[in-house]
Amino acid sequence: xxxxxxxxxxxxQLAPVVEGRRIERVEIDDPRWSRPLAPxxxxxxxxGRRIERxxRRGKYLLxxxxxxxxxxxxxxxxxxxxxxxxxxxxxxxxxxxxGPRGKGGRGDEGVRLVICDPRRFGTGELxxxxxxxxxxxxxxxxxxxxxxxxxxxxLRAxxxGRRAPIKAMLLDQRRIAGVGNIYADEALxxxxxxxxxxxxxxxxxxxxxxxxxxxxxLQAGIDxxxxxxxxxxxxxxxxxxxxxxxxxxxxxxxxxxxCGTTIRKIVAAGRGTYVCESCQPRPRRRALRxxxxxxxxxxxxxxxxx
DNA sequence: AGGTCGGCCTGGCAGC
DNA sequence: TGCTGCCAGGCCGACC
Numbered sequence: 001x002x003x004x005x006x007x008x009x010x011x012x013q014l015a016p017v018v019e020g021r022r023i024e025r026v027e028i029d030d031p032r033w034s035r036p037l038a039p040x041x042x043x044x045x046x047x048g049r050r051i052e053r054x055x056r057r058g059k060y061l062l063x064x065x066x067x068x069x070x071x072x073x074x075x076x077x078x079x080x081x082x083x084x085x086x087x088x089x090x091x092x093x094x095x096x097x098x099g100p101r102g103k104g105g106r107g108d109e110g111v112r113l114v115i116c117d118p119r120r121f122g123t124g125e126l127x128x129x130x131x132x133x134x135x136x137x138x139x140x141x142x143x144x145x146x147x148x149x150x151x152x153x154x155l156r157a158x159x160x161g162r163r164a165p166i167k168a169m170l171l172d173q174r175r176i177a178g179v180g181n182i183y184a185d186e187a188l189x190x191x192x193x194x195x196x197x198x199x200x201x202x203x204x205x206x207x208x209x210x211x212x213x214x215x216x217x218l219q220a221g222i223d224x225x226x227x228x229x230x231x232x233x234x235x236x237x238x239x240x241x242x243x244x245x246x247x248x249x250x251x252x253x254x255x256x257x258x259c260g261t262t263i264r265k266i267v268a269a270g271r272g273t274y275v276c277e278s279c280q281p282r283p284r285r286r287a288l289r290x291x292x293x294x295x296x297x298x299x300x301x302x303x304x305x306x
Numbered sequence: 307a308g309g310t311c312g313g314c315c316t317g318g319c320a321g322c
Numbered sequence: 323t324g325c326t327g328c329c330a331g332g333c334c335g336a337c338c
Contacts, residue, residue: 001331059332072321076332078316091316121332140333164309173333181331230317230330270311270313271331 004145004178005221006232006240007056011083013235015054017083017111021098022050023065024110026056030093033117033124034153045069045126051098058141058177062133069126070133076121082114085237105148109130118231140178145214149186150176159207166202167195168269170214179185179214182227185249186220187213194280195268200284222246248274 002010026046028039037045049065056062061081064072075081082089094115102106127133142158143150150203159166169175170184179187187227188195192211193206202210210224226232226240233239243250247257252265256276266273 003332024324076331077330118317119331121315123333162308168309272329 001077001180001182001229002079002226002232003059003180003183004218005183005219005224005242006226007059007061007075007178007255008227009224010061010235010238011054011056014081014083015060016076017235018054018098018113020101021111023047023096024099025095025097027095028093028124029095030117030120031091032120033115034126035123037126042124042126046071046096057137057144059180060137060141068129070128070130072125072127072133072136073115074120074123074125075117076123078119079115079117079122080231080233081235082116082233082237083235084112085114089114089116089237093114093117093120093122094124116231121198134212140173141173144177145179145218150211152204152211155211156202156204156207159202160200164199165196165268166193166199166210167271167273169199171269171271176214178218178276181244181271181273182213182229182249183217183221186217186247189213189248189274189276189280190217194277194282195266195273195275197283241263248276250274 023046026043028034031039033039034042035083046065046069049067051063052066053064054062055064058072061073061075063073065071085290092114094112096115098111098113100110100112125136127136132158143154155176159169167184167188170179170187171181180227185195187210191206191209193210194214221227221242224240224242224245225234227242227246228239229243248263251263251274254263255261256263256279259276259278261276261278263276266275
């Protein structure tokens with residue numbers, strides 16, 4: 001599933017291919033993709049516009065078009081963007097014909113883009129003006145892990161007082177942008193923090209290790225050009241290689257690369273989560289003692305069975 | 307109001 | 323072998 005490193009990989013490959021070209025034709029097959037706009041409305045808004053810049057924020061792929069028009073594309077679980085695919089790939093949802101690059105370019109023939117998405121979770125949202133774009137992003141995304149402002153202190157402030165498991169916090173895009181299930185597991189392993197540890201209970205030292213774990217696992221993902229577990233592909237259809245370098249993710253039953261303990265799969269924040277419970281010790285169960293209650297006496301609270 | 311959970315969707319696979 | 327049904331999960335909205 002495309003997370004920050006996968007979207008970054010797409011941007012690095014796609015930007016040089018599309019920037020400066022004009023969108024000549026758009027065909028949106030799936031009305032869910034363009035919601036709330038009808039496909040025809042979005043097609044009309046995009047057609048004829050020059051692509052000035054392509055970049056990324058969190059897991060969003062951002063198309064900046066002439067006339068201060070922006071398309072915020074999200075690949076969700078299974079989306080990919082292919083350039084001049086041959087033959088026509090399965091599960092094509094959106095097709096885009098881009099014109100040649102204007103002057104002088106001999107033999108420049110234009111590009112055909114196909115957005116594929118087997119599970120149809122992906123979306124493309126039209127934003128009129130950079131103010132609309134910025135408020136759209138601000139409502140959804142926290143700090144970028146590669147921003148200078150992403151310091152240990154910033155991370156601690158974001159986690160302070162939170163009782164939700166740290167893994168849930170990492171997956172919350174409004175706190176940190178771009179981390180998904182894969183990189184959350186990898187970052188927590190690197191930081192030697194158990195995914196179920198309450199976010200607000202991290203020590204300063206742990207927060208520092210977590211910051212490093214987030215940045216280094218995302219960087220490793222970018223260096224490997226993303227992870228292709230199932231559907232993620234480069235724009236030429238090639239797979240990323242980070243899935244071969246996971247330290248714990250998807251490695252249940254295998255030995256921990258650090259200590260050899262068998263990696264376990266648990267559920268945290270409702271997601272399949274991979275952990276070495278020797279390197280990442282389980283949080284101690286707090287004796288939830290209220291003031292005045294008999295010390296250590298009460299039976300454990302029943303948890304909702306699910 | 308912070309936190310949890312179900313719905314969206316379909317390919318793949320376990321189990322019979 | 324072939325069918326059924328369950329699971330995966332990013333994000334959003336409903337709910338407690």
